[in-house]
Amino acid sequence: MHKRILTIFFTLFFSFIYTFNSNGQVTITGQRSAQQLVNRLVGYNVTVLNPKLRCASKHNGEFTTISSNLGLPGGIILATGTATTLAGSTGTVGQDSTSDGDTSLSALIGGTPTNDACILEFDFVPDIDTASLLKFDYVFGSEEYPGYTCSNFNDVFGFLISGPGYNPAVNIALVPGTNIPVAINSVNSGVASGGYSLSTCQAMGPGSPFPAYFVNNQIASPKTIVLPGFTTVLQASALVYPCDTYHMKLGVANASDHALQSAVFLKENSFSVDTVKLNLSGIIKSHDGYLVRGCTSGALEASRSQASAHKKKICLSFGGTVVNGVDYTFLADSIVIPPSATTASISINPLPSTAFRPGWDTLIIRRLNCCTKQPVDSIAIKIRDSLKMELLSIDTSMCGSSAMIPLHATGDSAFQYLWTPSALVSNPTDTQTIATITGPTTFTITASYKTCPSVSHSFTAVIEPNPNVSILPHDTSFCLADPYPIYATVEPSSFTQYHYQWSPTSSLDNPNSATPFFYTKLPGIYKYILTVNTPLGCTGSDSVTIETRPEPKLVNVTGNFIAKYGDVVQLHAEGATFYTWTPSRLLDYPIEANPKATALDSVTFQVIGTDQYGCRDTAYVHMDIDYHMYEFIPNAFTPNGDGHNDVFSVRHMKFQRLIEFRIFNRWGEEVYSSTDMNNGWDGTFKGVPQEAGVYHYLIRITTPDGGQRMYKGDVTLVR
Numbered sequence: 001m002h003k004r005i006l007t008i009f010f011t012l013f014f015s016f017i018y019t020f021n022s023n024g025q026v027t028i029t030g031q032r033s034a035q036q037l038v039n040r041l042v043g044y045n046v047t048v049l050n051p052k053l054r055c056a057s058k059h060n061g062e063f064t065t066i067s068s069n070l071g072l073p074g075g076i077i078l079a080t081g082t083a084t085t086l087a088g089s090t091g092t093v094g095q096d097s098t099s100d101g102d103t104s105l106s107a108l109i110g111g112t113p114t115n116d117a118c119i120l121e122f123d124f125v126p127d128i129d130t131a132s133l134l135k136f137d138y139v140f141g142s143e144e145y146p147g148y149t150c151s152n153f154n155d156v157f158g159f160l161i162s163g164p165g166y167n168p169a170v171n172i173a174l175v176p177g178t179n180i181p182v183a184i185n186s187v188n189s190g191v192a193s194g195g196y197s198l199s200t201c202q203a204m205g206p207g208s209p210f211p212a213y214f215v216n217n218q219i220a221s222p223k224t225i226v227l228p229g230f231t232t233v234l235q236a237s238a239l240v241y242p243c244d245t246y247h248m249k250l251g252v253a254n255a256s257d258h259a260l261q262s263a264v265f266l267k268e269n270s271f272s273v274d275t276v277k278l279n280l281s282g283i284i285k286s287h288d289g290y291l292v293r294g295c296t297s298g299a300l301e302a303s304r305s306q307a308s309a310h311k312k313k314i315c316l317s318f319g320g321t322v323v324n325g326v327d328y329t330f331l332a333d334s335i336v337i338p339p340s341a342t343t344a345s346i347s348i349n350p351l352p353s354t355a356f357r358p359g360w361d362t363l364i365i366r367r368l369n370c371c372t373k374q375p376v377d378s379i380a381i382k383i384r385d386s387l388k389m390e391l392l393s394i395d396t397s398m399c400g401s402s403a404m405i406p407l408h409a410t411g412d413s414a415f416q417y418l419w420t421p422s423a424l425v426s427n428p429t430d431t432q433t434i435a436t437i438t439g440p441t442t443f444t445i446t447a448s449y450k451t452c453p454s455v456s457h458s459f460t461a462v463i464e465p466n467p468n469v470s471i472l473p474h475d476t477s478f479c480l481a482d483p484y485p486i487y488a489t490v491e492p493s494s495f496t497q498y499h500y501q502w503s504p505t506s507s508l509d510n511p512n513s514a515t516p517f518f519y520t521k522l523p524g525i526y527k528y529i530l531t532v533n534t535p536l537g538c539t540g541s542d543s544v545t546i547e548t549r550p551e552p553k554l555v556n557v558t559g560n561f562i563a564k565y566g567d568v569v570q571l572h573a574e575g576a577t578f579y580t581w582t583p584s585r586l587l588d589y590p591i592e593a594n595p596k597a598t599a600l601d602s603v604t605f606q607v608i609g610t611d612q613y614g615c616r617d618t619a620y621v622h623m624d625i626d627y628h629m630y631e632f633i634p635n636a637f638t639p640n641g642d643g644h645n646d647v648f649s650v651r652h653m654k655f656q657r658l659i660e661f662r663i664f665n666r667w668g669e670e671v672y673s674s675t676d677m678n679n680g681w682d683g684t685f686k687g688v689p690q691e692a693g694v695y696h697y698l699i700r701i702t703t704p705d706g707g708q709r710m711y712k713g714d715v716t717l718v719r
Contacts, residue, residue: 026087030061043272055118075268081261093261117253127369142262145229150192163246180205243371286412290382294352295452301345312337320364389447391457399538467532467540477547483519523550563599576609639683649680660700692719
């Protein structure tokens with residue numbers, strides 16, 4: 001279903017930020033209040049009263065643009081859909097909710113029902129002396145473009161002003177130079193869409209349609225607004241009279257249905273009448289601008305944007321912490337810009353003070369609406385008792401035989417400055433410069449300006465020597481004995497206020513002496529740092545390392561242990577530089593810290609550790625042998641000559657000795673006997689293979705520690 005849209009401009013703020021590409025950006029913040037929208041829309045010489053907003057909560061907003069073809073830097077939005085969805089390069093305007101229309105908008109389109117109205121309305125009083133034009137800039141856009149151009153469903157919007165001379169309300173959203181309302185059919189590409197006739201657009205009035213005021217956003221690059229078409233920046237205006245109260249109604253609405261959304265964008269601060277600005281001149285510009293009592297004066301200048309045949313009266317009031325006619329020469333309550341002129345000014349002359357007051361006073365000049373006496377603008381001036389100049393350099397302590405120090409002060413560029421003593425300063429008339437000192441010096445900077453009393457500030461720089469500390473010898477070593485003296489010298493020796501501090505303080509008889517004695521009963525390496533300071537913190541230091549040489553201490557020595565016979569065991573010792581292990585017969589490398597021992601018999605090893613100075617320590621390690629390694633005796637064998645299990649023998653013999661190995665057949669006859677553990681029974685007796693069956697064995701084995709084990713059992717001969 002097609003819809004008709006009636007638009008009356010509001011002041012809107014977009015709610016969200018959309019960044020699309022590097023060529024364009026639109027930032028929108030939605031859901032604003034009536035007061036927020038009015039604050040963004042209204043500019044100069046207008047006092048707004050009673051702002052009201054009738055609009056779905058998300059259908060208004062504030063916006064800011066960067067490199068957008070919209071043509072407006074920022075302002076407010078009134079829309080029939082969700083305002084934040086207007087920003088973007090693709091998509092359509094969303095509609096989070098629907099709402100009622102507006103009868104005054106319906107009247108503009110012949111009574112067609114409207115929906116989703118977004119209305120901002122308020123009273124305003126122009127601050128003018130004579131009849132002047134109220135002006136504001138706007139852009140209208142719609143999703144009706146381009147599909148419903150020259151259709152019978154002519155979307156339209158309006159700005160309705162009512163008050164003196166406007167009864168009933170008049171729509172001032174007009175095509176420039178005409179009385180034709182801005183609408184889809186009056187501002188478009190000039191080509192009728194679909195099956196519609198161009199005559200429908202032409203019927204809007206002479207010259208319609210007006211493609212010169214249309215932007216085809218479908219071909220825009222970059223595209224920052226989703227609407228397919230919108231107007232160029234247009235200006236609405238209305239003649240208003242001094243001190244009269246007017247009513248402005250800005251709105252937009254869908255016609256007939258809720259589909260296809262439209263929006264109006266109103267330029268920030270453009271809702272103005274005869275722009276007037278206040279400016280200050282003649283003030284000292286630094287430190288936020290100020291005047292000095294009794295010696296400087298300034299001027300308050302009022303200016304309007306263009307000359308007029310009529311005078312312009314600017315109403316003023318004065319406040320702050322000063323009194324008109326007491327703290328400054330009396331000022332009238334208005335400035336009058338003469339006919340055909342654009343500016344006028346008054347002088348501001350602070351009066352001398354009988355008593356000095358630190359800081360400043362403030363004169364606040366408020367521009368008033370001459371009709372309502374409400375403030376519309378203000379400007380503040382500081383009034384000081386003296387020139388404002390600050391010395392940023394502070395009392396400084398410098399170290400060395402000479403030093404270059406920065407001098408820094410701040411003040412107005414119009415002041416004249418002088419540092420003293422000038423001979424020590426590289427550029428004595430600059431606020432930032434360099435001075436060279438060889439001893440304590442007090443520097444003073446003086447600022448002068450016109451007839452004002454000069455202002456001076458001072459600071460002192462003190463220089464003391466950097467202590468040159470030397471400890472000889474730097475490194476030393478000795479055995480534990482009597483106290484050892486440490487000697488330190490400090491240059492220049494002519495300075496007598498040195499403070500000595502050794503760190504750490506342990507084992508020193510006097511840690512605040514240049515020549516303390518060192519003594520300890522504990523061996524080790526001791527590092528001491530001597531720091532020497534002057535009263536102002538100039539510092540020098542040196543260090544010494546003292547090594548006390550005791551006997552080395554063997555640590556982490558292998559403890560007594562039991563090893564299986566024949567195992568190789570890693571021995572270990574730490575704490576010395578050189579090592580000697582004895583007896584050496586069971587060791588691979590007896591002069592290393594970690595030799596390997598072969599467990600063949602029980603023994604006690606001695607390890608002697610020495611350092612580079614020949615000091616020594618001794619430790620002992622006892623090794624016992626575990627002979628519990630059990631033999632393996634098979635229970636069957638197959639003497640068939642295939643090389644597998646052809647011989648019955650005692651296996652896993654290592655350190656054991658075979659003292660008896662006898663085999664008997666089932667009649668008790670001995671068929672084999674041997675004491676050689678490397679041999680076994682091959683299943684023959686006197687060279688004759690024995691028959692398969694069960695045979696009995698008797699085996700006795702002895703170990704190196706003298707122990708014996710006996711095995712009796714049966715073995716099966718398999719053929």
